[in-house]
Amino acid sequence: MAEIGPNTRLRVSPFYEATIGEGVTAFSPYNAMLMPVSYGDPDAEYDRLMNGVAQWDVSVERQVEIKGPDAAHLVQLISVRDLSAIDVGKGKYIPMCDHRGVLINDPVVLKHEDGTYWLSIGDNNILMWARAIAAERGLKVEICEPDVSPMAVQGPKAEDAVAAVFGDWVRALKYFWFAPAEINGIPLIIQRSGYSKQGGFEIYLRDGSRGTELWNIIKEAGQPWGIGPGNPNPIERIESGLLSYGGDTDDKTNPFEVRLGKYVDLDLDDEVVGIKALRRIKAEGVKRQQLGIVLDNSERHPGHAIWYDMLKDGERVGHMTCGAWSPRAHSMIGFALVGADRAVGDKVDVIRGGYRDPATLCPLPFF
Incomplete structure (x- = not known):
């Protein structure tokens, strides 16, 4: 059987060994990483998501960390949604466009207590994009990809499984709200979110050396609810109407064309990348x-x-x-x-x- 040799151009996740142990049968490249996309029984994976609890390695959702005096300004410059009212400990779904008004990503932005922002991105090099815009505008920011790797726990019983590990306080988290946590000294962020409409959380691992340990903790805690491995499910996401950036979009797609118009604030400052083009597109007719x-x-x-x-x-x-x-x-x-x-x-x-x-x-x- 042919093998793919992971390297700096195609990295593996901190959960890679755990997914091998779970019997992963297929990977797909995403953000220069290997994303598990099948464990050999798609019907069972779908059933767990719809009726129980599924555990996903989604560390391919890389984080772009932006901090410094101009961090808030830069994040707004690269988002066509108004972020002026975003609070610490909360996230927002944002379309990002290039200067043509073409959609180039649709991340969730997380605002941390120290004025740091994370962009939890889809499959595109937003790290390079953010650095380019910051340099173009002469902004005082530091931009990096931190040691952060999300794991998703999804399904109607996901809340019970996550609460069994971290406590009932997680039940109070509203959608896209997040809070710091730890288990066995493993530093984490827990956010109510995920690429499904069945409910659940994304657990952001902040120490890549402890991926297998975290995976096994969640797996053991989820046994009463029939937890099992899976991946962002292509059937459920279509049934639920969830957009796949890069899958449902091409190099000409603007947010209005793919049901993201409600996340576009056309009265933002002209400096926001793509906003003038989006005004023109809207005026001329989508x-x-x-x-x-x-x-x-x-x-x-x-x-x-x-x-x-x-x-x-x-x-x-x-x-x-x-x-x-x-x-x-x-x-x-x-x-x-x-x-x-x-x-x-x-x-x-x-x-x-x-x-x-x-x-x-x-x-x-x-x-």
Whole structure:
């Protein structure tokens, strides 16, 4: 069997050995790291997330740490959402755009007590981007990737499992709120968050030498609730209408096209990167939109869609950007990035592997 040799271009997580022990069967590159994406039984992984508790290695959600006198100013410059009211111990979901108004990431920003900010990023080099903007503006900041690696505990019973380790105080955390914690001397941050709609927490490990130890603590505590390994689940995220930056977006996608308009504050200062372009895009009219799509063929299809052409009366009207067979919908479902002139209920054809699959556009989320 061929092996991938981890190196500085493709690093492993502090939880790598633990995931090997859990029987991981597949990895995917993400933020120059190996992300576990399968443990060999997708039905069981989906069931744990929907009905119990799942443990995920999501250390690929790298943190970009920004601190210094101009830290708050820089974070606002690279966010098109107003962050003036963000409080210590709370996070916010933010679109980040380039100078064209094109979406380049959608991290969660965390504001710490000492005026330090973390950007918990998707798959893109935001460390380099933040440093470039800071240098361009002559800002007094320090920017680095700290020794921080998130683990997600997700599912309807995740709160019970996490409370069993850290105490009932975690139940009071509201969404995106976070607080410091430790277990056996392991320094952590606990935040109510995660890439699912089933509830849960992300536990930010602050000592990469103790990944296996932390994994085993959470695993043992979660046994009464049937905890098991998993990963950000492609089926559940589609059913729940969660955007995948880089999966559902291309090099021209702006926030308005992918349902992020409510996170864009157009009255921000002109200095904010991309804000002037977004005002122009809004004034001229958004050209594309993201809708759901249901394939008429209800048979289960293997694999996940990657930007399949979508036709209407023989003319390309957009793309199906992702797809999966949904146990809840009993259909193949996905996201469509289509022209603004398309509407819910429109019939289209999806071209997959040379075949033409009839489908119907629908609202998001599915559930």
